[in-house]
Amino acid sequence: MQWATGSVGKAALRHFAQSLVYELVGVLVFSAEKAGKDAGEIAGIGPIGLAATDDVEQILALDADCVFYSPLWPDTDAVCRLLRSGKNVVTSTGPYYPTEIAKEDFARIEQACAEGGTSFHGGGIHPGYAGDLLPLTLARLASRVDHIHVHEVVNFRQEPSKYIEWTGMGKTPEQFRAEPALLGASVPYFAQSMAVIADGLGRTVDEVTVAEIELATATADIHYTGTETSDIPGVHGVVPAGTVAGQHHRWTAWSDGVPLITFHAKYTMGDDDIEPAWNYGHSQYLLVIDGDPPTELVLRAGAGPDGNPVYLGYTWTAMAAVNAIPAVVAAAPGPLGHLDLGLLRLPGVVH
Numbered sequence: 101m102q103w104a105t106g107s108v109g110k111a112a113l114r115h116f117a118q119s120l121v122y123e124l125v126g127v128l129v130f131s132a133e134k135a136g137k138d139a140g141e142i143a144g145i146g147p148i149g150l151a152a153t154d155d156v157e158q159i160l161a162l163d164a165d166c167v168f169y170s171p172l173w174p175d176t177d178a179v180c181r182l183l184r185s186g187k188n189v190v191t192s193t194g195p196y197y198p199t200e201i202a203k204e205d206f207a208r209i210e211q212a213c214a215e216g217g218t219s220f221h222g223g224g225i226h227p228g229y230a231g232d233l234l235p236l237t238l239a240r241l242a243s244r245v246d247h248i249h250v251h252e253v254v255n256f257r258q259e260p261s262k263y264i265e266w267t268g269m270g271k272t273p274e275q276f277r278a279e280p281a282l283l284g285a286s287v288p289y290f291a292q293s294m295a296v297i298a299d300g301l302g303r304t305v306d307e308v309t310v311a312e313i314e315l316a317t318a319t320a321d322i323h324y325t326g327t328e329t330s331d332i333p334g335v336h337g338v339v340p341a342g343t344v345a346g347q348h349h350r351w352t353a354w355s356d357g358v359p360l361i362t363f364h365a366k367y368t369m370g371d372d373d374i375e376p377a378w379n380y381g382h383s384q385y386l387l388v389i390d391g392d393p394p395t396e397l398v399l400r401a402g403a404g405p406d407g408n409p410v411y412l413g414y415t416w417t418a419m420a421a422v423n424a425i426p427a428v429v430a431a432a433p434g435p436l437g438h439l440d441l442g443l444l445r446l447p448g449v450v451h
Contacts, residue, residue, distance in 0.1 A: 101167045113142065121426070126153070128154070128159045134154070170418070174194050190428050192420075213434045224417045225416040238395060283349050306357075314347070321341050
């Protein structure tokens with residue numbers, strides 16, 4: 101069953117509807133406009149003969165092996181109800197790993213799994229792959245790992261999104277620094293990925309520190325599509341000149357007094373018309389291992405019809421979690437992380 105049909109949920113829906121592995125038996129939506137609509141039409145692939153519902157009780161009453169749970173923010177109460185009802189849960193929204201801040205949620209999930217005889221797994225692109233599984237995969241090539249850097253580059257000029265406003269683009273630098281930001285609120289989730297890396301390397305994270313955010317501002321008005329915030333035909337929003345048009349967040353996990361992992365979140369309104377001109381380029385993930393040998397890896401989408409990389413963030417987020425469903429359904433009851441599923445422990449590479 102599919103729980104929620106935002107950008108990630110629609111990507112999963114398309115896969116479930118077209119896959120020979122899965123039978124889609126239920127779809128939960130959260131808007132009156134989608135309720136009763138064919139799930140295939142919601143996903144943009146045409147009718148598939150299954151109507152979506154906004155009735156949570158109806159979804160809970162259905163029989164299914166697994167629910168792919170993909171709202172924007174997790175609701176542990178809802179997840180536990182699903183688990184207690186006998187349905188395994190795989191989610192792209194977390195929690196991902198029982199760090200100090202997430203251990204209470206994991207304790208509740210573990211109890212619900214025991215009551216329902218079910219399993220739970222959190223995955224996605226970042227957290228869930230680019231910031232944990234992929235670094236551990238790359239570390240397999242290393243004799244020694246000193247410091248791992250994970251750079252997430254999101255170029256909103258190439259991939260307009262509803263997240264433009266949510267991340268604080270278009271605010272004055274003073275507003276931006278004074279108000280909560282979406283990426284700042286996500287630090288506890290990224291810290292869970294850092295803990296996965298450390299555990300896979302046989303290390304422990306002592307603390308996670310947050311560096312001061314570096315900002316870039318627009319040198320001219322930057323028009324974009326993706327939200328309904330402008331009366332200009334074909335344009336949905338504007339980042340005015342002088343406001344935030346780029347941001348670089350850095351979070352570092354320390355182990356035994358030295359930095360072990362640093363996550364960089366580099367979000368921009370493109371390479372033009374911003375100052376400083378960071379020129380981060382296409383949306384991508386860049387992994388850098390300082391150690392022996394020094395190693396780098398770039399993950400980005402292939403070229404589309406225009407020759408530029410297409411944006412696959414939502415599809416990657418969905419599929420990184422969806423492809424774990426068979427293993428989760430087959431596993432013994434309880435919460436399962438990447439390492440519990442038999443993926444990549446490498447304690448020998450760290451000195």
